[in-house]
Amino acid sequence: MIPSYSRMTNLLFWFLLAISLLAILLFEFGPEQRLNILATTELSAKAQDDRVHGGRSVTTLVGDEHRPAIDCQLREGYEFPFCELILTLSEPERGIDLSHFDGMRVKLRAEGGQPQIWRFFLRNYDPSYSRPGDDISHKFNEVxxxxxxxxxxxxxxxxxxxxxxxxxxxxxxxxxxxxxxxxHIYAIELASGDRMRPGNYQLELEQLEFYGRWGKPGDFYRYLLMSWLAYGVLLFLMQYLLVGDKLRKARAARLAAEALSQSLSEQNRRTEEEARYDPLTGALNRLGGEKLLGELGEMPLSFIYIDIDHFKHVNDAHGHPMGDEVLKHMVSEVLRHCDALCRLVRWGGEEFVLVCLHYEQARAEALAERIRGALESYPNWPLGLKVTASFGVAERRGDPLEKTLKRADEALYQAKERGRNRVEVG
Known part of the structure; x- marks a missing residue:
């Protein structure tokens, strides 16, 4: 089963990917943002001419805010005679941000003398160059x-x-x-060009609309990148927490194993009181083994089932006392190859079960093979006997201990069937 953190990160990845692709498609190919200036409620229109500088030109506002127009009587008398239509959008300090728009659609209707050259200004306010009380100081963006x-x-x-x-x-x-x-565009102005000849002109602004994306491309992709960076940081933190959790669990398991080992060692020192040890070999007896299995709970482990080959022949040929000596030597040699996580149980007669805590199958099989070889080459058997043993190994895989022990027993049976003095895995 996939861990919950993995499911969450996978779902988050696909969600973020889908949202990113959808956002990109909408941003690049979706409906554009439009701003119809002539429909702006705060728009106000006025006419202006060179009479403020002593000139003789006369400009009359003949339209309204929704279709502003001027009648221009351009007359000599000022160095640069002009007529002008001014559309005010807001106070200069407030303005409208047009920087994320791509373009404007504009239609001007001009009548009268020719040629007509009209300058189109987008007036921008910025404290870095705009001066209080000086309208001319606000930037003239021109076409x-x-x-x-x-x-x-x-x-x-x-x-x-x-x-x-x-x-x-x-x-x-x-x-x-x-x-x-x-x-910060606060006004739109249309002014007659410097080289227009004196005469009567009419100018009407029929349409003015700005269009573009719903945001600045730089900001959009910056936020998108920041979202993915946030996902990466979140994934890293979750992986970090996961590894920390695994380490804590492994440390807890190790401490639990050590605590259990210490508890078992303490119980070993109370053998006579608890009657859990075999007085002949020093291994746990059947009762002690069953108590041990009852204390293990869900702890991972492997069983190594050990049976001395042809032990009945030893008893029949040399007597039970000699058989007891063989058992004691065998137990001593087995324990010599075990570590603190192993417990040897005399399950009955010449059959022993080695309980290996936190041993996976490969490690238990290697231990069994090492013990088998040591018994086969052991030089101190009583009367110079040649004693061997068969082994059955089984790892607990979430199943009950009884079932695991049965698999080890069945593996031992296979070892006997296949010639003894060997290790089989169940």
Whole structure:
């Protein structure tokens, strides 16, 4: 079964991937954001001309906020005579952020004398160059409409806007601030060009709409990247916590095994009181073995079932006292190869069960083979006898101890059937 943390991280990965792909598709190919300036409720329109500088031009506002228009009577009398339509969107300090829009769709209707050149300004406020009480100090982002640009809908990319050169020179704007700035647009102005001849002109703003994505590409992909970085950090933390949890569990298991081993050692020192040990060999007797198994709970372990080959022949040929000596030597040699996690139980007669705590099958099989070889080559058997043993090994795999012990017994039976003096795994 997949751990819960893995399921959660997998689900989070696919969720984040799906959301990211959907967000990218919507951002790149979804419906664009639109801002219809002429439908803005706070929009106000007014006309202005060179009479404020002593000129003779007369500009009259003839439309309304939803379709503003001016009648321009351009007259000589001022060095640069002009007529102007001003659309105010907000207070300069507030403004509207148009920097994330891609372009504008604009339609101007021009009538009267030719040629007509109208300058289109997006006025931007910024404290770094805007001066209190000086409306001219607010940046003039400019494009210029020529005779062929009128009476048709024009699609104008916003990146073609550039600050007016006269404004840059007049206010001595540093290089770092000479680029277009559309972050706080508070007004839109249309002014007659410097080379327009005196005469009567009519200019109407029929349509003005900004369009673009629902946010700045840099910000969008930055947030997307930050989301994936957050996922990576979360995954790292979960892996870190998981490893820590595994280490804690392993440490707890080791401490539990050591505690159990110490408890068993203490019980070994009380053999006579608890009557759990075989007085002949010093191994746990059947009662002691059953008590041990009852105390193990769900602890992982392996059983090694040991049976001396042809032990009945030893008793019949040399007597039971000699058989007892063989058992004592055998137990001594077996325990010599075991560590503190192993407990030897005399299960009955010449049959022994070696309980190996926290031993997996391969480790238990290697121990059994090592003991088998040691018994086969043991030089101190009584009367110079040649004594061997058969072994059955079984690892507990979540099944009851009785079933594991039965598998070890069956493996021992196979070892006897296949010629004895061998190790079989059940």
């Amino acid at each position: 210029m409409f020529r005779p062929n640009d009128y009476n048709v809908l024009q699609d104008v990319p916003l990146d073609v806007f550039a600050p007016s050169s006269w404004w840059v020179q007049q206010y001595n704007i540093p290089l770092a601030e000479q680029g277009a700035d559309l972050r």
